[in-house]
Amino acid sequence: MEVRAFYWEDDHLLLLDQRELPQKEVWLELRDHKAVAKAIKEMAVRGAPAIGCVAAYGFVLGVKKEDPQKVYEVLKSTRPTAYNLFWALDRMMKALKEGRDITEEAISIEREDYEANRRMGEIGSQFIDDGMRVLTHCNTGALATAGWGTALGVIRSAHYSGKRIHVFVNETRPYMQGARLTAWELLKEGIPHTLITDMTAGFLMKKGLIDAVFVGADRITKRGDVANKIGTYTLSVLAKTHNIPFYVVAPTSTFDPNMESGEDVPIEERSEEEVKSFKGCHFSPKETKALHIAFDITPAENITAIITEKGIIYPNR
Ligand SMILES: CSC[C@@H](O)[C@@H](O)C(=O)COP(=O)(O)O
Structure with a gap:
């Protein structure tokens, strides 16, 4: 059965x-916008499109009791980089101001994201040939979206169309979205995969073992620069050096129409504890300072193509 990150249940949100x-499949029952904001901030839910969908439902829950502008601000301040969050909240505010049914609006945001993912899967699988070995970073699957996935959705579509593929999964330090979430999704789907440390990618490319790289995006600027999980930029440089195609897969709701260049994208910095420890297990001296930059910018020049639900963009043609 297809993985789902959340379900809207009329008066509350169920969140995986x-x-x-x-290790565990725990479902949270969220009944107000503050609980939704906390879940986004603390990464019970993550991935740009999923954050947008969940924030929209948080808005529905919040405006039942509180001033809409306050609800909007609380949800907006959760994570700074993923553009889908702002896109979804602006859309919800507009629907409210126009007197439309906001629950229906949130349901539409979720449905449209799912449909966009299915469409990107169809469009993007033309770049995957039978027998290909692809590399992916972070988690861009059903868990990061309303379902199916962006980059992982393309891989899923290629798999369902009968192509044999092997996926190399970057573990994605320090939050381990690749090791924990992408590997879990691929295992559930029966898609052959191998988990690697982030540092292994370059050597595999050098040995000719990677045919293409597929990643998602948190924000795409007007010139085609892409903000995505830290390590994406490094992969793009490696791919360019080794002449390997580098594909970004994202719905149009990830495109920021007001941002010219990657230089302007707000980049989230998270707690240094997440670099020095994992689930309470410390592996660095407590006194050592750590830097936790959660996203980086891949310049348009390093991207072969951006796959959207509306078609393909070739930023360098
Ligand atoms: C479809 S997901 C695209 C991106 O949101 C994804 O690649 C990513 O970087 C997620 O980061 P996260 O910090 O886990 O929210």
């Missing part, structure tokens, strides 16, 4: 707590 995966 991704911090507990893959």
